[in-house]
Structures are given as C-alpha cells and as structure tokens.
Amino acid sequence: GILVDDATVTIENIERYLEEGHDLHTSILEGAAQIAVPALVSTLCICIVFLPMFFLSGVAKYLFVPLAEAVVFAMLASYVLSRTLVPTLAMYLLRMKDHSFRPTRNPLTLFQRGFERGFERVRLQYQLVLTTFVYRRFLFVPVFLLMCASGFLLLPWLGQDFFPTIDSGQMRLHFRARSGTRIEETARICDLIDKSIREKIPPSELESIVDNLGLPYSSINTAYGNNGVIGTSDGDILISLKAGHRPTAELTAMLRKRLNMEFPGTIIFFLPADMVTQILNFGLPAPLDIQVAGNNTEGNRKFTDELLTQIRQIPGLVDLRIQQPFDLPKLHIDTDRTKAIEGGFTQRDIASSLLVALSGSFQTTPTFFLNPANGINYSVVTQSPQYSIQSIQDLMNVPVSAAGAAKKEILGDVSTVSRGTTMAAVYHYNIQRVLDIFGSVEGRDLGGAATDITRVVDANRKNLPRGSTVTIRGQIDTMRTSYSGLLAGLGFAIVLVYLLIVVNFQSWLDPMIIISALPAALTGIVLFLFLTHTRLSVPALMGSIMCMGVATANSILVVAFARERMDHHSDALQAAIEAGYTRFRPVLMTAIAMITGMIPMAMGMGEGGEQNAPLGRAVIGGLMLATVATLLFVPAVFGLIHNRKKPSAPETAARGRMEPAYR
Numbered sequence: 001g002i003l004v005d006d007a008t009v010t011i012e013n014i015e016r017y018l019e020e021g022h023d024l025h026t027s028i029l030e031g032a033a034q035i036a037v038p039a040l041v042s043t044l045c046i047c048i049v050f051l052p053m054f055f056l057s058g059v060a061k062y063l064f065v066p067l068a069e070a071v072v073f074a075m076l077a078s079y080v081l082s083r084t085l086v087p088t089l090a091m092y093l094l095r096m097k098d099h100s101f102r103p104t105r106n107p108l109t110l111f112q113r114g115f116e117r118g119f120e121r122v123r124l125q126y127q128l129v130l131t132t133f134v135y136r137r138f139l140f141v142p143v144f145l146l147m148c149a150s151g152f153l154l155l156p157w158l159g160q161d162f163f164p165t166i167d168s169g170q171m172r173l174h175f176r177a178r179s180g181t182r183i184e185e186t187a188r189i190c191d192l193i194d195k196s197i198r199e200k201i202p203p204s205e206l207e208s209i210v211d212n213l214g215l216p217y218s219s220i221n222t223a224y225g226n227n228g229v230i231g232t233s234d235g236d237i238l239i240s241l242k243a244g245h246r247p248t249a250e251l252t253a254m255l256r257k258r259l260n261m262e263f264p265g266t267i268i269f270f271l272p273a274d275m276v277t278q279i280l281n282f283g284l285p286a287p288l289d290i291q292v293a294g295n296n297t298e299g300n301r302k303f304t305d306e307l308l309t310q311i312r313q314i315p316g317l318v319d320l321r322i323q324q325p326f327d328l329p330k331l332h333i334d335t336d337r338t339k340a341i342e343g344g345f346t347q348r349d350i351a352s353s354l355l356v357a358l359s360g361s362f363q364t365t366p367t368f369f370l371n372p373a374n375g376i377n378y379s380v381v382t383q384s385p386q387y388s389i390q391s392i393q394d395l396m397n398v399p400v401s402a403a404g405a406a407k408k409e410i411l412g413d414v415s416t417v418s419r420g421t422t423m424a425a426v427y428h429y430n431i432q433r434v435l436d437i438f439g440s441v442e443g444r445d446l447g448g449a450a451t452d453i454t455r456v457v458d459a460n461r462k463n464l465p466r467g468s469t470v471t472i473r474g475q476i477d478t479m480r481t482s483y484s485g486l487l488a489g490l491g492f493a494i495v496l497v498y499l500l501i502v503v504n505f506q507s508w509l510d511p512m513i514i515i516s517a518l519p520a521a522l523t524g525i526v527l528f529l530f531l532t533h534t535r536l537s538v539p540a541l542m543g544s545i546m547c548m549g550v551a552t553a554n555s556i557l558v559v560a561f562a563r564e565r566m567d568h569h570s571d572a573l574q575a576a577i578e579a580g581y582t583r584f585r586p587v588l589m590t591a592i593a594m595i596t597g598m599i600p601m602a603m604g605m606g607e608g609g610e611q612n613a614p615l616g617r618a619v620i621g622g623l624m625l626a627t628v629a630t631l632l633f634v635p636a637v638f639g640l641i642h643n644r645k646k647p648s649a650p651e652t653a654a655r656g657r658m659e660p661a662y663r
Contacts, residue, residue: 003074005590006039006082009557012586014090024096032087038560041504042553043079047072048496049549052489057481064542071546123584130580130635134573137636144520144633151523158526159535160447162287162479164610167248168274169207171239173197173255174227174285176267179328179424181233183214189266190235196262197239200255207240226278227271228285228323228438230425238273253442256318269319270440276611280475286319286438287446287475290457293432294468297423301326303468304435307460311437314452316444323436328424331392333415340414344405350414353400357384392417445535450476479538486541493548494518501556509641510563514555516637520629521551521622528621532602534614543618550594550619551626554587555634562638572642576635584631591627595620 013035017027050068053061104110133140177189190211197209213235216225227236241248252270259268271285272278281287290307292300304322312320335350355364360383367380389395396412427434441449450472457470464470494515501511525544529536562579566572601609601616 003078004593005553006043006079007086008589008593009035009039009586010082010086011090012589014087014094016582018094018096024091024094028087028090028094032083034564035557035560036083037504038556039082040079041501041560042556043075044500045497045552045556046546046549047075048500049493049545051496052492052545056485056489063538067542119585123581126584126631127577127581130632131577133632133636134576134639137640140636141633141640144629144636148519148523151527154526154530155536158529159445160450160479160483161445161535161537162475162482163276163280163539164535164537164614165249166274166276166610169241169243169245169248170273171241171248171252171255172227172271172273173237173239173259174229174269174271175235175237175263176230176325177233178265179231179233179325183232186213186233186235189263190237193237193259193263193266193268196259197237197255200258201239201241201251205241205245205251207242209240210238212236212238226281226283226285230323230325231328233424236271249442256442267321269321269438280478282474282478284438284474285323286440288317288437288439288441288449288453289472289474290437290453291429291434291471291473292436292464292468293429293434293471294465295433296465296468297433297435299465300433300435300468303460303463303465303470304437306463307457307470308437310456310460311439311453314449314456316441316449317439317453318442320437320439323425323438324427325424327421330420330422331395332418332420333411334418335415343407343409343414345400345402345409345414349402349405350400350411354398354411356382357398358389359383446475446479447536450479482538483541486538486545490541490545490548493545497548497552501552505560505563510559513634513637513641514552514559517551517555517626517629517634518548520633521547521626524625525618525622527625528617529614532617534617537614539612540614540618543615544622546615547619547622547626550623551630554590554627554630557586558583558630558634559638562635566642573639575642576639579638580631580635587627587630591623594623 010032014027014031017031018024022030050072053064053068056064173193175189175193177186181189190213194209194211198206214232215229215234227234229236241251245251256268256270269286272281272287277287290311292304292307294300308320308322311317333350333354335347337347340346340350352364355361360381361367362379362381367382368377369380370377384398389398396410396415396417398411400409400411400414427436453472453476457472461470498511498515501514502508505511522544525540525547528534529540534540558579561583562572562575565578566575569575598616598619601612602620603616604610604613
C-alpha cells in the first residue's frame with residue numbers, strides 16, 4: 001500500500017486539473033509539478049524514520065535492518081517512477097474530461113457516477129464539520145489533545161512481550177529423572193510419558209512423537225544444543241501436531257499440569273520448539289534465567305533455593321527449576337595414606353588403578369597395537385566389565401598396583417568408602433561458578449513477570465553470600481535492551497522528520513503543524529493494540545516507527561496546499577478549509593491503500609504470521625487515527641497558528657458562508 005502513495009497522489013492531482021477544465025498536457029505538467037516537492041518530502045519522511053534502525057544492537061538489529069533497507073530502497077524507486085513513468089503513462093491513458101452529461105446504460109459508468117455523487121456528498125459533509133472545527137479551534141484543539149493523552153492511560157494494560165508467541169504446531173517436552181538414573185530406566189520413564197501423551201492428545205491431532213535420551217555422544221553436539229541436558233537422566237520428547245489441531249499453548253498447559261501430577265518424582269518442563277524462540281533465547285533452554293554467580297557454592301545453593309521458593313509465588317511463571325541439581329549420588333573414597341605408603345602405594349597409584357578398572361585408560365595413557373600384517377594401529381583399552389562391579393564390595397575388591405609395590409593389594413586394604421551427593425553439572429559464566437533458575441511465562445506478559453521477578457530479586461540481594469552476585473538474564477534482559485533502543489529510535493525518528501521538514505519548508509512553525517498529527521497516531525496505536533488484545537512487542541514498536549513517517553506524509557500534503565492557498569489570498573482559516581477539502585480524496589486514498597495492504601499481516605495469515613501481526617496492527621491503528629487528525633486537527637492547528645491578524649473582508653465573507661456548519 002505504501003508504495004503506491006506517490007503515484008496515487010500524482011494521478012489524483014492530474015485528475016483534479018482535468019476536472020477544472022485544463023487540457024491534458026497542462027494538467028499533467030501542472031498537476032505533477034505542484035506535488036513534486038511535498039511528495040519528495042513525504043517520501044523522505046517515510047525513509048528517514050528507518051535511520052535509527054541502523055544504530056540498534058543485538059537481535060533487533062539483525063531482524064529489522066533488512067526490513068528498513070527494503071522499505072527505503074522501494075520508496076525511493078516509487079518516488080522516481082511517480083515523477084517519470086506515471087506522468088508518461090497518464091499522457092497516453094488519460095483523456096480530456098467531457099463535462100456534458102450523456103445518458104448511458106454502461107453499468108461501470110453508472111457505478112462511477114453514483115460513487116462520485118455519494119463521495120461528493122461525504123466531502124461536503126466533511127467540509128461543514130471541518131469548518132466548524134476550524135472556527136472553534138480554541139476549543140477543539142485542546143479537547144483533541146486531551147483525548148489523545150487520555151488514550152495513553154491504556155498503555156499499562158497492554159502488557160509487554162519481547163516477540164509474539166508462534167503456534168508452530170510442535171511441542172518440545174523435557175523430563176529429568178533423579179540424577180544418576182541409568183539410561184535404561186530413563187527409557188522406561190520416557191515410554192510411560194509417551195503413552196500418557198497419546199492418551200491425552202487424540203490421534204486426529206497427534207502427528208508423531210520423537211524421543212532423544214541421555215547425553216550426546218560428542219561434546220561438540222552438547223555445546224551446540226540448547227536443551228540443557230546434563231546426564232543420562234534427561235530426555236527430550238518432540239511432539240508434532242497435525243493441521244487443524246487445538247492451539248499449541250492450550251495443549252502445552254494441559255500436558256504440563258497432568259504430566260507433573262502423574263510423574264511426581266520427575267521434573268517435566270517445556271522447551272521452545274520453534275526456531276525463532278530458540279534464537280531469541282540465545283542458546284538458553286528457557287526465556288527466563290536468574291543467575292547466581294560466586295565461589296561460595298554451598299551458600300549460593302541455599303540462597304538459590306530460598307529465591308526459587310519466593311519466585312514460585314509469582315503468578316504466570318511455570319517450569320521453574322534449578323538447572324544444576326545437587327542430588328547426583330557419589331561414592332567418596334578416603335585413602336589411609338599411612339597404610340598406602342607402607343604398602344608402596346601413592347594416591348596417584350590408587351587413582352590410576354580405579355581409573356583403569358572403571359573407565360579404561362584410553363583418555364589418560366592411550367595404548368596402541370601395531371598389526372604387523374597390515375601396518376595399522378589399533379587402540380587397546382583395558383577396563384573391567386560392568387557386570388563384575390555390582391556392589392560396593394566389588395569396588396573395594398578392585399586390585400591396586402604400583403611399580404615399586406612389594407605386593408599387590410586391593411582397594412579395601414588401604415581405603416574406606418562413604419556415600420554422598422554432589423552437583424550433577426557444573427556451569428561457569430565469565431569464569432565464575434553459577435547456579436541458574438530457569439523458567440517460562442504462561443498466560444501473562446513477559447514485561448509484567450519481569451517486574452515482579454525484579455522486585456523479588458532486589459528484595460533478596462541483601463541475603464547474598466559475600467562475593468556473590470545475582471543477575472536477571474534471558475529474554476528479559478534482551479527485551480529491555482531492545483525496547484530502550486527502539487523507543488529512543490522512535491523519538492529520534494520524530495526529531496529527524498521535524499528537522500527534515502524544517503529544511504524543506506524553511507519554517508519552524510509549519511513542521512510543528514505537520515507533526516501535530518503524530519500524538520493522534522501514537523494514541524491510535526495504543527488503542528488498536530488494546531482493542532485487538534495485542535501486547536506491546538518489538539514488532540509493534542517497529543510498526544510505530546514506520547507509522548510516524550506515513551502519518552507525516554499525509555499531513556505534508558495538507559499543509560503544503562494550505563500554505564499555497566494562504567499565499568494566494570492571505571486568509572489562513574479559508575486556506576485550511578480549502579486544503580482539507582481539496583486533499584480529502586488523496587489523503588483517504590493513500591491511507592486506505594496502506595491500511596488495506598496491512599490487513600493480511602495484521603490478521604497473522606500464513607505460517608508464523610503471528611510474528612509480524614503486531615506490526616500490521618500498530619500501523620493500521622496509528623494510521624486510522626492519524627488520518628482523522630490530518631483531515632480535522634491539522635487544519636485547525638494551521639488556522640490557530642497562522643490566523644494572528646484581524647479578520648479581513650474575505651475572511652468575514654467566508655465565515656458567513658460557513659456559519660451554518662456550527663449553528
């Protein structure tokens with residue numbers, strides 16, 4: 001819709017000259033020349049609002065810089081074509097107007113005539129309303145501004161998200177049994193969960209279930225994974241749904257509630273299944289991450305447990321868990337060094353003997369066998385079979401050997417064993433050990449949850465162990481950074497638009513009149529997002545920035561024509577009314593074209609359309625109210641600022657002619 005604006009205004013102005021009785025050649029030259037500068041300024045205003053996009057950082061930069069480049073290049077090409085190709089085609093396709101009325105039965109001609117009569121009636125009614133507001137400008141302008149300001153009272157009820165949630169038709173369930181669970185037992189638990197899922201989701205909605213258990217074989221795969229797996233007790237279940245399924249969020253909430261009740265000893269939570277959310281999480285397995293860093297592991301553990309208990313009371317937070325569990329079983333072997341030395345063993349000898357018996361020697365002292373027949377080296381690994389070590393007593397019977405030992409001993413002769421627990425995984429961030437509280441948001445906006453989490457975290461900072469820190473990471477931190485950048489870009493865009501108009505109009509007042517429609521555009525954005533139950537998000541802010549340029553473009557057409565008429569007869573009020581009446585059609589045409597072009601996006605049509613729906617809705621809402629402001633408020637402000645002299649004779653006559661509009 002935005003790409004046809006320049007061509008639409010050009011053709012409409014040529015048509016207006018033809019209706020006034022000018023010949024075709026003059027109409028094209030005069031009509032195109034009259035709006036050349038205003039159209040250029042309008043195009044530059046639309047382009048310049050995207051300039052702040054190039055100064056963004058993080059994920060918002062990579063998402064919106066290509067969009068900004070595409071819009072800018074397309075708009076510049078559109079303007080060039082509207083100055084060259086459109087007038088040329090108009091010379092060949094348009095004809096002189098025949099003002100004589102000829103009877104016809106052509107349905108298209110009859111429809112056009114009926115439409116023109118109806119449109120002219122609407123425009124006359126608009127002229128009467130505009131006249132009323134222009135002559136009652138001292139009352140209308142503050143009331144309109146007050147109404148725009150009152151619209152911002154809805155802002156706290158919008159809610160804030162980083163990006164909208166996409167219904168990708170997939171769910172990614174992760175379960176974690178007790179630390180140390182063997183892979184065979186994990187597989188049995190996974191089968192039970194699969195069976196329960198198939199009972200809860202009917203076959204008409206369930207496409208497939210894919211299981212992935214344990215740790216990846218390669219550490220490289222672990223580094224590139226984002227599921228937070230820590231051992232053989234972990235498992236991923238990818239659930240694919242058929243077309244026509246119920247909302248994925250509804251199924252996720254149902255499974256989360258029921259599966260946690262059926263498997264109380266297993267931690268079950270959901271990971272992001274779509275690629276966009278995984279990218280927005282920056283490799284984390286959850287959008288929320290409260291990270292406690294420090295060297296006092298035990299003190300941090302107590303602090304994290306207490307913090308998790310309080311965060312669980314925040315409504316809307318789900319899948320809360322500590323990523324690093326402390327329940328991994330361990331056997332602590334304590335060597336009696338006196339006995340060991342008497343037998344000729346050192347601590348290293350005992351540890352090496354255990355290493356060879358339990359996991360082999362390939363990692364520490366690799367051994368190779370060279371086959372003389374083919375000249376190929378083969379790895380030789382010495383390891384006790386698992387079935388020979390089934391109890392602690394079997395472990396104590398592991399032989400211990402050393403080069404200088406007088407005789408061989410067993411582990412039980414020089415060591416004792418005791419049971420205990422330890423961390424199942426050790427995480428580091430900037431060298432320091434960290435503990436992470438991961439979680440997600442359900443049925444609530446991310447911004448509201450972030451506010452409550454920040455309040456709880458700040459209230460508990462005084463309880464941190466000495467030298468430890470607590471940081472809120474994940475999408476919350478990224479969202480705040482992106483919001484600050486986009487809001488600064490929004491303000492910067494308005495300033496750039498104002499300065500650009502100042503340069504072209506050589507005036508400080510007229511640009512203020514032009515951008516006076518922007519508060520109405522912002523109010524329209526807030527109101528339309530509220531009515532469509534759409535939360536504020538990065539795409540919505542991007543749409544707001546885009547709307548600033550489009551809303552300004554129409555105001556430029558009105559103010560530029562008003563200045564031209566005022567220079568002609570020096571009557572600011574009459575010039576404002578004439579500008580609104582004359583530019584009524586092109587303003588409506590460009591606004592309707594833009595709104596129509598945004599409707600498919602606003603409806604979220606297509607795969608993943610929910611991602612850009614807030615952008616379309618923000619543009620539609622802002623442009624709807626900005627169009628009203630352009631046609632009613634901007635002319636009133638023009639008359640308010642420029643009508644500083646006493647009413648002249650033409651003004652008195654015009655007021656007499658327009659008086660019935662408000663009597």
